[in-house]
Amino acid sequence: MRKSIISCAALLLMAISGLLPARAQDIDWQRVDDTLGRKPAVAGDVHRYGFPRSDLAVTLDGVAIKPALALGGWIAFKPAHGGAMIMGDLVLLESEINPVMSKMIASGLEISAVHNHLLRANPMTFYMHVAGHGDPVRLATSIHDALAESKTPLTVAAPSSPPPAVDLDxxxxxxxxxxxxxxxxxxxxxxxxxxxxxxxxxxxxxxxxxxxxxxxxxxxxxxxxxxxxxxxxxxxxxxxxxxxxxxxxxxxxxxxxxxxxxxxxxxxxxxxxxxxxxxxxxxxxxxxxxxxxxxxxx
Structure with missing residues (x-):
């Protein structure tokens, strides 16, 4: 009985301090989807939203880079701490880095890295890794508003043709x-x-x-x-x-x-x-x- 009372008290303390993970079903995912203007890929309790730079025509050593090869920005939401934690990797042009970063910081998001992934790409692309935790809809709004400082497509266009076949073994x-x-x-x-x-x-x-x-x-x-x-x-x-x-x-x-x-x-x-x-x-x-x-x- 004493062990049970201690366990209940510990759980209550964790809940009050926000250390218990949230449950995916407690999050209004439709509002998150609507805020970001797209549907996620769902794996376990993680909802991952893609932000491919389909607006860019990037070449490297004569190869036209498809968005799925190296231009696929994303943000992932995982229920945590009574809300959600986010992690992401956004694809930006050099001129977009500081406007997007300023908007992120102003909304309380964290920047965990900014760097290249490729060499000799034209135009050169950079990758901004971001993190945060809190109310999922507020986080989604912050991401949307920051990306609006770039030319990242914020609406999802219907595919005009089926994706090309992968001509490999x-x-x-x-x-x-x-x-x-x-x-x-x-x-x-x-x-x-x-x-x-x-x-x-x-x-x-x-x-x-x-x-x-x-x-x-x-x-x-x-x-x-x-x-x-x-x-x-x-x-x-x-x-x-x-x-x-x-x-x-x-x-x-x-x-x-x-x-x-x-x-x-x-x-x-x-x-x-x-x-x-x-x-x-x-x-x-x-x-x-x-x-x-x-x-x-x-």
Whole structure:
């Protein structure tokens, strides 16, 4: 009986202090959808909203970058602390960084990183990682108002044609990478989780893919069995240089190395990469790099 009373008191204290996670069903997701002007992809209790820069015509080494390859901004909402926590990665032009940042800061959101992912892209794109917690509709309003300072499309246009087929041997790519990929807007995308649990601010980050803490690998066909590849490896410090060596020895360029978050456990680094070559050859190089990490393999 005494243990039960103590447990109830502890739960009450946690509820009062806002430490108990909110439940997804307690959030008015329709209002969040309406505020952001789009529907999310839902995985577990995470609602992820895409903000692709479909307005931009970006090329890199002669390759026209599809939004799904490297221009897919996003914001993910996870019920937490009596409301929601958000994490996101927004794609911006250089001239858009400070107006968007100022609006974010004024509304109480946090900026956790600003950096490049690619090299030699024209026009150059930058990536702003953001975080926050509180009332979900207020958070959505803050994101919408900040993005209005950029030319990020805030309305979703109906597709004018079906997405292009992925002209690659995706079955062989699946076998080499070790997980099942998914076609997305003419790009074949892999999400490879780590084996170790990841948390931010004491909150477990799960599912890892929608929250941006799984290794992402994207293949965009460029003809004749070739593909442009980019994405980011999620690494602990001791894995960084082993992965750099594995990528470079397989003809894959390392284009950025940095953090995305401020208070994650374990401490993580994100390594971005680029190549345009035979897709199967590149997949084997990526698998060699994944083998240097604590990543899952089916």
């Amino acid at each position: 995706t079955g062989q790519l699946d076998q080499i990478i070790g997980v099942k990929g998914q076609a997305n807007g003419g790009v074949y995308a892999f999400t490879v989780p780590r084996r170790d649990p990841i948390s931010e601010g004491g909150m477990p980050l799960n599912p890892v893919g929608p929250l941006g803490v799984a290794t992402g690998i994207n293949f965009q066909p460029t003809g004749g069995g070739k593909a442009a590849i980019t994405g980011d490896f999620v690494l602990t410090g001791e894995e960084v240089n082993a992965v750099i060596a594995a990528l470079k020895s397989n003809g894959i360029e390392v284009t950025a190395l940095h953090s995305h978050m401020l208070d994650e456990q374990p401490r993580l680094f994100f390594m971005h990469f680029w190549a345009n070559d035979d897709a199967v050859k590149l997949a084997r190089g990526l698998r060699a790099a994944l083998d240097k990490t604590a990543s899952t393999k089916s």
